């Protein structure tokens with residue numbers, strides 16, 4: 752029998768919001784993102800996208816409404832940056848997959864917006880982790896969906912590039928009507944940049960704005976206080 756990794760998960764995401772999904776290793780963040788995207792079946796409960804049950808979406812309709820970037824990346828890194836971003840247009844192309852002038856315009860705009868113009872002809876295996884992460888986000892943007900789900904988009908990045916990617920996500924939601932939900936272990940950065948945070952826990956998830964969550968002192972016992980403690984003044988964790 753399949754048993755749930757986490758229960759009582761309840762949150763909503765509004766248009767133009769950046770929402771972080773945080774929680775300890777193995778609590779189920781990736782599982783939840785896969786479930787929200789429809790890749791993995793839910794065990795119970797309801798998932799609504801634009802007030803419509805996720806399960807009632809046809810696959811092509813879902814591909815135009817929701818995009819997901821998983822930590823696995825892409826099967827081959829032998830494609831160029833331009834080719835990978837163009838793959839995001841797949842739900843809109845005809846049956847032979849040829850790009851229309853609109854598709855090409857969308858891809859060009861995204862290359863600019865994500866600072867990838869100069870890298871467009873490079874193969875993905877020639878990129879740094881940070882550059883490749885940006886390409887994966889750009890591909891999701893090319894899919895032109897109102898909701899983007901990202902599994903740990905800042906893993907393996909240095910602090911500068913973590914901040915760069917998260918600020919880019921913030922900028923995307925603020926300048927468009929999209930919403931982004933991403934999983935992360937960067938609670939400090941999430942507290943500074945996100946509109947809302949979901950703290951996934953085994954028994955019950957907690958959901959709120961960074962200010963609300965700090966006020967409720969939910970971070971103080973998130974990891975057990977024997978090793979680290981949360982300082983509400985600086986909104987950061989310290990080693991005891």
Ligand SMILES: Nc1ncnc2c1ncn2[C@@H]1O[C@H](COP(=O)(O)OP(=O)(O)OP(=O)(O)O)[C@@H](O)[C@H]1O
Pocket residue numbers: 756774775776777778779780781782783
């Ligand atoms: N393919 C799988 N088959 C069986 N169990 C799995 C599979 N993938 C994950 N799990 C289990 O499900 C639980 C949740 O894993 P998940 O990867 O969703 O957690 P996570 O919060 O994303 O973890 P992390 O922060 O370490 O990335 C873990 O106990 C994990 O061992």
